[in-house]
Amino acid sequence: LWKEFETPEPAEIAAIQKSFLRHVTKTFARTAFNMDNFASYQGTAYSLRDRLIDKWNITQQHHTREDPKRVYYLSLEFLLGRSLDSCLLSLGVKDIYKKALDELGFRLEDLIGEEVDAALGNGGLGRLAACYMDSLATLDYPAWGYGIRYNYGIFKQLIVDGYQTEFPDYWLNFGNPWEIERLDVSYEVRFRGYVNKVTEEDGTISYVWEGGEKVVAVAYDVPIPGYGTMNTINIRLWSAKPAREFDFAMFNDGNYDKAVEEQKSAENITSVLYPNDNHMVGKILRLKQQYLFVCATLQDAIRRFKKTNRPWSDFPYQVSIQLNDTHPTLGIPELQRILIDEEGLSWDDAWDIVTKTFSFTNHTVLPEALERWAVPLVQDLLPRHMMIIFDINLFFLQKVEKKFPGDRDRLRRMSIIEEGHPQNVRMAFLAIVGSHTVNGVAELHSNLIKNVIFTDFVEYYEGNKFTNVTNGITPRRWLHQCNPALSDFITQKLGSDSWVKDLEQLKKLKEFVDDPAVQKQWMAIKRQNKVRLADYIHSITSIQVSPDSLFDIQVKRIHEYKRQFMNILGVIHRYLRLKKMTPEQKAKEVPRLVVFAGKSAPGYFIAKLVIKLINSVGEVINNDPEIGDVLKVVFIPNYNVSLAEIIIPASDISQHISTAGTEASGTSNMKFVLNGGIILGTVDGANIEIGEEIGEDNIFFFGVKADEVEDIRHLNRYRKIEMDPDLRNVLDAIEKGTFGDPKIFEPLVATLTVGGDYYLISKDFASYIEAQADADEAYKDKVGWAKKSILCTAGMSKFSSDRSINEYAEKIWKIKPCSVPATL
Numbered sequence: 083l084w085k086e087f088e089t090p091e092p093a094e095i096a097a098i099q100k101s102f103l104r105h106v107t108k109t110f111a112r113t114a115f116n117m118d119n120f121a122s123y124q125g126t127a128y129s130l131r132d133r134l135i136d137k138w139n140i141t142q143q144h145h146t147r148e149d150p151k152r153v154y155y156l157s158l159e160f161l162l163g164r165s166l167d168s169c170l171l172s173l174g175v176k177d178i179y180k181k182a183l184d185e186l187g188f189r190l191e192d193l194i195g196e197e198v199d200a201a202l203g204n205g206g207l208g209r210l211a212a213c214y215m216d217s218l219a220t221l222d223y224p225a226w227g228y229g230i231r232y233n234y235g236i237f238k239q240l241i242v243d244g245y246q247t248e249f250p251d252y253w254l255n256f257g258n259p260w261e262i263e264r265l266d267v268s269y270e271v272r273f274r275g276y277v278n279k280v281t282e283e284d285g286t287i288s289y290v291w292e293g294g295e296k297v298v299a300v301a302y303d304v305p306i307p308g309y310g311t312m313n314t315i316n317i318r319l320w321s322a323k324p325a326r327e328f329d330f331a332m333f334n335d336g337n338y339d340k341a342v343e344e345q346k347s348a349e350n351i352t353s354v355l356y357p358n359d360n361h362m363v364g365k366i367l368r369l370k371q372q373y374l375f376v377c378a379t380l381q382d383a384i385r386r387f388k389k390t391n392r393p394w395s396d397f398p399y400q401v402s403i404q405l406n407d408t409h410p411t412l413g414i415p416e417l418q419r420i421l422i423d424e425e426g427l428s429w430d431d432a433w434d435i436v437t438k439t440f441s442f443t444n445h446t447v448l449p450e451a452l453e454r455w456a457v458p459l460v461q462d463l464l465p466r467h468m469m470i471i472f473d474i475n476l477f478f479l480q481k482v483e484k485k486f487p488g489d490r491d492r493l494r495r496m497s498i499i500e501e502g503h504p505q506n507v508r509m510a511f512l513a514i515v516g517s518h519t520v521n522g523v524a525e526l527h528s529n530l531i532k533n534v535i536f537t538d539f540v541e542y543y544e545g546n547k548f549t550n551v552t553n554g555i556t557p558r559r560w561l562h563q564c565n566p567a568l569s570d571f572i573t574q575k576l577g578s579d580s581w582v583k584d585l586e587q588l589k590k591l592k593e594f595v596d597d598p599a600v601q602k603q604w605m606a607i608k609r610q611n612k613v614r615l616a617d618y619i620h621s622i623t624s625i626q627v628s629p630d631s632l633f634d635i636q637v638k639r640i641h642e643y644k645r646q647f648m649n650i651l652g653v654i655h656r657y658l659r660l661k662k663m664t665p666e667q668k669a670k671e672v673p674r675l676v677v678f679a680g681k682s683a684p685g686y687f688i689a690k691l692v693i694k695l696i697n698s699v700g701e702v703i704n705n706d707p708e709i710g711d712v713l714k715v716v717f718i719p720n721y722n723v724s725l726a727e728i729i730i731p732a733s734d735i736s737q738h739i740s741t742a743g744t745e746a747s748g749t750s751n752m753k754f755v756l757n758g759g760i761i762l763g764t765v766d767g768a769n770i771e772i773g774e775e776i777g778e779d780n781i782f783f784f785g786v787k788a789d790e791v792e793d794i795r796h797l798n799r800y801r802k803i804e805m806d807p808d809l810r811n812v813l814d815a816i817e818k819g820t821f822g823d824p825k826i827f828e829p830l831v832a833t834l835t836v837g838g839d840y841y842l843i844s845k846d847f848a849s850y851i852e853a854q855a856d857a858d859e860a861y862k863d864k865v866g867w868a869k870k871s872i873l874c875t876a877g878m879s880k881f882s883s884d885r886s887i888n889e890y891a892e893k894i895w896k897i898k899p900c901s902v903p904a905t906l
């Protein structure tokens with residue numbers, strides 16, 4: 083197992099080949115005559131899976147024996163991407179697998195490329211969960227991830243005539259080597275029905291939830307190995323199945339359609355990931371997903387807890403549950419329900435356990451993203467939970483009233499139930515009231531939570547519940563794996579690869595910043611990564627781009643608050659400027675490649691128009707013979723984790739230009755800087771802390787600050803917006819038809835003119851263009867740029883997800899590492 087390195091190499095190679103061939107021939111029934119790359123990928127993955135399962139079993143047995151406090155990370159999204167490469171690296175067997183496969187005539191790189199992404203997430207929130215699993219495993223924490231096994235992940239994006247079109251991502255089509263189906267681990271989940279009030283002989287009243295319909299949640303386990311450690315944790319994903327395979331009575335009556343329909347309707351629950359990011363839609367199927375998820379997860383956690391015969395009062399000292407945003411908040415009334423209705427605890431004893439168990443991370447301040455569920459909907463689907471939520475609210479408001487007597491307006495503001503027609507359950511308020519700790523994901527964001535959106539709660543809890551844990555990213559995937567050339571170079575310069583598990587070591591790179599040989603090699607590696615991206619762009623779009631241009635990249639979900647619109651308006655501004663230049667003047671310009679990628683929610687009309695505009699502008703600029711390589715614009719379709727691994731190492735500049743105060747943290751900003759790319763961005767989210775760490779000289783900041791935004795919006799609403807004159811020119815060009823039928827873009831342009839410019843593009847435009855000019859100027863100084871790039875990587879220690887996870891473990895979860903011995 084972990085001792086496999088002690089085996090002599092030839093024997094190890096032979097063992098890998100044997101296991102590979104066994105799986106290819108026996109598991110997949112292939113022969114030497116039809117063993118293509120995909121079959122070989124499967125054989126490799128299965129041979130690695132065997133090792134993972136061994137490590138996972140040893141970990142579980144050790145945890146059962148030690149019985150440490152465990153953390154349960156509940157997330158409706160896990161954006162894992164591919165697993166083969168990362169597992170090979172974590173197990174320390176990449177080189178030897180490469181050799182073993184080489185001898186059989188396969189290139190490991192090709193096989194890695196055969197894997198489809200596990201894309202069970204929308205964006206930052208889902209990818210954060212994946213990074214946190216990697217750190218939890220690597221740091222030897224006894225942790226479980228829980229989520230949903232969607233049959234369809236985030237849709238595939240195709241660009242047709244410049245527009246986004248969506249295709250289903252049926253990722254399980256050819257099987258998934260990284261999951262273990264656990265038909266023996268399944269739980270019943272009830273929906274609808276009625277609540278029976280029972281009066282016992284002694285006069286006590288209890289409630290029983292009965293009737294309705296039942297489905298079953300079945301577990302699928304995804305092992306997550308720590309890097310260079312035995313600890314191998316688990317993400318348990320639930321899949322919905324009908325409670326009884328078939329209604330035989332119905333089947334016998336010849337009512338086949340109805341019988342099959344019922345079966346399908348159960349399976350529908352976990353069929354598809356909702357593709358909205360930062361926007362709430364009140365669909366009943368989504369609520370069903372959330373409840374099925376927390377119901378099965380709590381039964382599983384409680385079953386594990388009960389094995390040790392501890393009293394219920396021990397529960398919060400053995401179990402910590404982290405809610406990744408409000409999506410799993412129903413876990414709070416569900417645990418309360420189990421404790422009072424099924425386990426017979428008093429309300430107060432139960433509530434004490436609940437509030438000591440849960441903690442909640444908020445990931446956004448956008449009002450349209452805060453979850454609110456209509457009371458009649460919850461009442462219909464989960465009648466007992468609705469009663470409990472009303473009671474939680476009643477007891478909570480009684481305490482608020484006691485602390486602030488007579489303050490009716492405060493009670494209205496703080497109520498978990500929002501008044502209106504219909505009433506709504508404010509899930510964030512329920513999550514706050516039911517948790518011991520609430521955190522934001524970057525300093526600025528945590529301050530906004532405290533001072534803007536949850537102020538009343540800060541006052542009520544006297545500041546005790548709210549804290550910050552700045553996000554982080556795993557350096558394993560986001561440097562060591564995705565940028566092997568830079569990773570090797572860093573290891574060589576530092577004389578050890580210990581930085582992979584201890585990012586503080588990167589600080590030592592500062593010693594080399596003035597070394598011309600290091601600068602040269604550093605930039606040569608960057609160029610190599612730019613060539614790799616240029617080749618990819620050519621293969622996908624047929625657009626030829628020069629690796630000697632400045633690569634300026636914005637990749638993230640398309641959203642108005644992220645302001646891809648401002649970026650493309652800036653590109654148009656640059657184009658108009660270039661068009662006025664003589665060839666001699668143009669030759670002095672820094673050639674620039676502007677790359678966009680990202681998905682829009684399928685129903686987000688304005689975001690989809692932004693994609694269309696980017697493609698239309700690219701079409702004109704890329705085919706303008708007067709422009710050539712001085713400016714190119716590319717939209718790369720279907721942004722996902724494995725594409726990010728190619729794009730991120732290739733940036734000179736990346737853009738993180740959200741209106742100040744709107745991007746809670748951002749995590750791709752961290753990935754770009756870790757790979758020696760420079761941020762051009764607003765004073766927002768984690769950009770601020772990155773600036774503090776790497777030094778303000780190594781980041782291009784622009785734009786208004788978060789605390790100015792409200793006043794400017796107020797003025798925009800009540801006066802005519804002062805349109806920036808350069809921006810006016812740009813809009814004129816669009817309206818004149820320079821980029822195709824201007825009618826198409828009218829609704830988009832209108833967001834700036836008649837729409838009140840909510841995201842302050844006009845206000846920030848001049849300083850944005852100025853920052854871009856500063857970047858051009860700085861890029862001309864090759865040595866200066868190399869230094870900036872080195873200092874970027876060297877300053878990123880803080881943003882390892884290992885640091886974030888250690889903070890959660892110490893401050894919030896109160897769990898300790900439980901290191902697993904190499905053998906039992």
Ligand code: 26V
Nearest residue numbers: 206207356358360361445523745746747748749
């Ligand atoms: C997600 C969903 C998913 C589908 C159903 C409706 C719905 C409604 C709201 C949301 C909230 C998503 C919040 C989010 O993704 N926030 C991002 O979290 C990142 C990790 O903390 C952070 O870096 C980003 O700045 C933040 O936008």
